Amino acid sequence: MLNRFKSFLPLFTILLVLSFQGFTNNDSPGSGLDTKNLNPSVKPQDNFYEYATGGWMKNNPIPPEYSRWGTFEMLSEENYKVLKKILETAAEDKTAKQGTPDQMIGDFYATGMDTNAIEKSGIEPISQYLLEINALNDKMDMVKLVAKLHQLGTGGFFNFFAGIDSKSSNMNAAQIRQGGVNLPDVEYYTKDDDHSKEIREKYLTHIVNMFKLIGVSETRAKQYADVVMKLETELAKASNTRLQNRDPEKTYNKMDVRELKYLANGFDWDIYFDGLGVKNIGNVIVGQPKFLEELSKMMKDVSLNDWKIYLKWNVIHDAAPYLSSAFENENFDFYGKYLNGQKEQQPRWKRVLFATNSAMGMMLGKLYVQEVFPPEAKARAKAIVDNLLKAMGERIKNVEWMSQTTKDAALKKLSTFGVKIGYPDRWKDYTGLTIKRDSYFNNVMRANEWATQDNLKKINQPVDQTEWGMTPQTVNAYYSPQRNEIVFPAAILQPPFFDPNADDAVNYGAMGAVIGHEITHGFDDQGRQFDADGNLRDWWTKEDNDKFKARAQKLIDEYNSFTPVDTFHINGALTLGENIADLGGLTVSFTAFKNTDQYKNGEKIDGFTPAQRFFLSWAQVWRNNIRDSALKLRLKTDVHSPGYFRVNGPLMNMPEFFEAFDVKPNDPMRNSDDKIVKIW
Numbered sequence: 001m002l003n004r005f006k007s008f009l010p011l012f013t014i015l016l017v018l019s020f021q022g023f024t025n026n027d028s029p030g031s032g033l034d035t036k037n038l039n040p041s042v043k044p045q046d047n048f049y050e051y052a053t054g055g056w057m058k059n060n061p062i063p064p065e066y067s068r069w070g071t072f073e074m075l076s077e078e079n080y081k082v083l084k085k086i087l088e089t090a091a092e093d094k095t096a097k098q099g100t101p102d103q104m105i106g107d108f109y110a111t112g113m114d115t116n117a118i119e120k121s122g123i124e125p126i127s128q129y130l131l132e133i134n135a136l137n138d139k140m141d142m143v144k145l146v147a148k149l150h151q152l153g154t155g156g157f158f159n160f161f162a163g164i165d166s167k168s169s170n171m172n173a174a175q176i177r178q179g180g181v182n183l184p185d186v187e188y189y190t191k192d193d194d195h196s197k198e199i200r201e202k203y204l205t206h207i208v209n210m211f212k213l214i215g216v217s218e219t220r221a222k223q224y225a226d227v228v229m230k231l232e233t234e235l236a237k238a239s240n241t242r243l244q245n246r247d248p249e250k251t252y253n254k255m256d257v258r259e260l261k262y263l264a265n266g267f268d269w270d271i272y273f274d275g276l277g278v279k280n281i282g283n284v285i286v287g288q289p290k291f292l293e294e295l296s297k298m299m300k301d302v303s304l305n306d307w308k309i310y311l312k313w314n315v316i317h318d319a320a321p322y323l324s325s326a327f328e329n330e331n332f333d334f335y336g337k338y339l340n341g342q343k344e345q346q347p348r349w350k351r352v353l354f355a356t357n358s359a360m361g362m363m364l365g366k367l368y369v370q371e372v373f374p375p376e377a378k379a380r381a382k383a384i385v386d387n388l389l390k391a392m393g394e395r396i397k398n399v400e401w402m403s404q405t406t407k408d409a410a411l412k413k414l415s416t417f418g419v420k421i422g423y424p425d426r427w428k429d430y431t432g433l434t435i436k437r438d439s440y441f442n443n444v445m446r447a448n449e450w451a452t453q454d455n456l457k458k459i460n461q462p463v464d465q466t467e468w469g470m471t472p473q474t475v476n477a478y479y480s481p482q483r484n485e486i487v488f489p490a491a492i493l494q495p496p497f498f499d500p501n502a503d504d505a506v507n508y509g510a511m512g513a514v515i516g517h518e519i520t521h522g523f524d525d526q527g528r529q530f531d532a533d534g535n536l537r538d539w540w541t542k543e544d545n546d547k548f549k550a551r552a553q554k555l556i557d558e559y560n561s562f563t564p565v566d567t568f569h570i571n572g573a574l575t576l577g578e579n580i581a582d583l584g585g586l587t588v589s590f591t592a593f594k595n596t597d598q599y600k601n602g603e604k605i606d607g608f609t610p611a612q613r614f615f616l617s618w619a620q621v622w623r624n625n626i627r628d629s630a631l632k633l634r635l636k637t638d639v640h641s642p643g644y645f646r647v648n649g650p651l652m653n654m655p656e657f658f659e660a661f662d663v664k665p666n667d668p669m670r671n672s673d674d675k676i677v678k679i680w
Contacts, residue, residue, distance in 0.1 A: 428467075
C-alpha cells in the first residue's frame with residue numbers, strides 16, 4: 001500500500017485513540033481528568049458516553065482536514081510536530097553522508113516538499129510505465145510487466161508477499177491474496193442500495209477525470225472508465241467479503257506451485273515469479289482460491305486492450321499522491337472529500353511526512369525515540385503489562401463456563417505471550433535502499449521496490465522474532481496471533497495517555513484497558529484459534545467451543561442492534577473480535593485495578609470514587625467527533641465499532657460499572673440479565 005507503512009505481517013490490530021488534552025483539572029492539578037469534558041445534563045445511567053465526553057465533543061469541532069477528530073488524532077498531531085522537526089532538520093543538511101539516516105530521510109522529505117519540481121514534471125514520472133503498457137504485444141508480456149509493477153507497489157490483479165505460515169509459525173511462506181480493486185470494499189461493486197450505487201457513480205466520474213489528466217479525451221475516458229469498472233466488478237464478485245476473510249481456516253489453502261498452476265492455469269506463474277526474481281518457492285498459501293480461479297478465466301476471456309486500460313488505471317491511481325497537484329487534488333476529491341467528508345487536504349508537510357514514514361519508518365523511528373522515549377519508560381510500561389497479564393490469568397482460572405482442560409491450554413498460551421514495548425531491540429537494516437534528491441516520485445518507487453524485495457527474500461526463511469509490524473512513532477498497538485505477542489509502540493506509552501503523575505484509576509482505565517484489549521485478542525473469536533506456539537490449531541474441547549460461540553453470538557446480537565447513523569447498523573459479526581477485546585480488556589484491567597491501593601482506600605477525587613474515575617478515563621480514551629460520510633465508510637470497512645459504542649457497548653455488560661454508577665435494571669446503560677455477555 002502506498003499511503004501507509006508497508007507491512008507484510010498478518011496482524012490483527014486495534015487503533016488506540018488517546019487523549020491529548022483535558023487530562024489536567026484546573027481546580028485539582030495532576031488529578032488526571034478534566035471535569036469540563038463531562039456533560040452533567042445527561043445521566044450516566046442513560047448514556048455514559050455522552051455524560052463522560054459530551055462537554056469535550058461540544059467544544060472540539062472537526063478540523064477541516066480531518067474526517068474524524070478525537071483523542072487519537074490529537075495525540076497524533078503532537079507526534080507529527082516531533083517528526084516534522086526531525087525531517088526538516090535532516091532536509092536542511094545537504095552534506096550528510098550517503099546512506100546515513102539523516103541523508104536518506106532528509107533527501108526523501110526535501111524532494112517531497114519541492115512542489116515546483118513536482119508541478120513542472122506533470123505526468124512525466126509515470127509516462128515510461130504508460131508507454132510500456134501501450135507496447136505490450138501479448139498476455140505473456142503483460143504478466144512480465146505485472147511482476148515489474150508489483151515490485152513498485154502497483155499493478156492490481158492480486159497481492160503476492162511473504163508472510164508467516166499460520167500452521168508452521170516459525171517459518172515464512174509465499175502468500176497470495178485477493179486484490180485488484182480500488183474501492184474501499186468489494187461489496188460496493190455489487191450492492192444495490194442507494195449508497196453503493198452513488199459510490200459507483202462517483203467512482204466512474206473519478207476514473208474519467210484521472211484519465212483526462214493524462215491527455216485522454218473525455219469520450220475515450222468514459223469508455224476506459226466503463227472497462228475499469230467492469231473488470232474490477234468481476235474481481236469483486238469473486239472476492240471474499242471482509243467477514244469471510246476473518247476466518248483463518250478458510251483463508252489458509254496451502255498448495256505447491258504445480259497445484260497453483262492447475263488452480264489458475266490462465267495466468268503464467270513461471271513468467272510472474274521469474275519477473276519478481278523469486279525462485280524455489282515450494283508451497284504457496286492462497287487466501288481465496290475462487291478469486292484466482294476467476295482471475296484465471298478473465299486472463300483468457302478479457303482482451304489485451306482492456307487489460308492495458310486496467311493497468312494504466314492502476315498506475316495512475318497509485319501514483320496520484322506523488323504527482324502534480326492536479327492528480328493529488330482529484331484523488332483527494334474522491335477518497336478524501338466524498339468518501340470521508342474531509343473539507344481540506346492535510347497540509348503538504350504532513351502528506352510528505354506520511355510518505356517518508358511509509359518508506360523508512362523504522363529509520364525515522366530510531367530518531368524519534370531518541371527525542372520522546374527514554375529507556376526507563378520501557379520499565380514503567382512493562383510493569384503495568386505484567387499486572388494485566390497476571391489479571392488475565394486470574395480471569396481464565398475463574399471462568400465458570402470453561403472446562404479445566406481448555407483452561408490449562410489457555411493458561412499455557414498466556415504464559416508464552418511475547419511482549420514488545422517502545423521500540424525494537426534490533427533496528428531494521430535499510431542496506432541497499434538508495435534515496436536521492438532527484439525526484440519525489442523516484443524515491444517513492446525505489447522505496448517500494450526495496451520493500452518488496454526485502455519482503456520476498458523471506459520466503460521459506462525462518463521468522464525473525466525481533467521484527468516489528470509497526471513503527472515506534474505509530475499511535476497504535478497490536479496482537480499477532482502467529483507470533484503470540486502484544487506490541488506497544490513508544491508513541492502510545494507517554495503522557496498524557498499513560499501519565500505517571502495521574503492516579504491509578506486514570507491509568508488503568510486508559511492504558512490498562514488498552515493493554516487488556518490486546519491481551520484479550522489472543523482469546524477472541526480469531527485469536528483463540530491459534531495455540532501457544534502461534535499455530536492455527538484447535539485446542540478447545542467441543543463443549544467449550546460451543547459455549548464460547550453461544551456467548552459470542554450474544555455480543556454479535558447486541559452490536560447488530562446499534563445504529564450509529566441513519567439506517568446504517570454496526571456489523572456485529574465483522575466487529576466481533578474487537579468487541580470481545582473491548583469487553584475483555586476493560587474487565588481484565590478492572591480486575592488488576594482492584595489490587596491497587598487507590599481502589600482499596602476508596603478515596604474520592606473531584607467527587608468521583610476510584611471505580612467511577614476508572615470508567616470515566618475509559619470513556620475519554622474513545623471520545624471523538626466524526627463526519628457522517630466517514631462513519632458510513634467505517635461501518636462498512638472497519639472491524640472496530642465507532643467510539644460511542646466502544647464505550648457504551650462493553651459497559652452495558654459490566655456489573656462493576658453498574659455498581660460504580662448505581663445503574664439499575666431497565667436503565668438504558670444496563671442490558672437485561674438474559675442479554676448480559678460475559679466471556680473473559
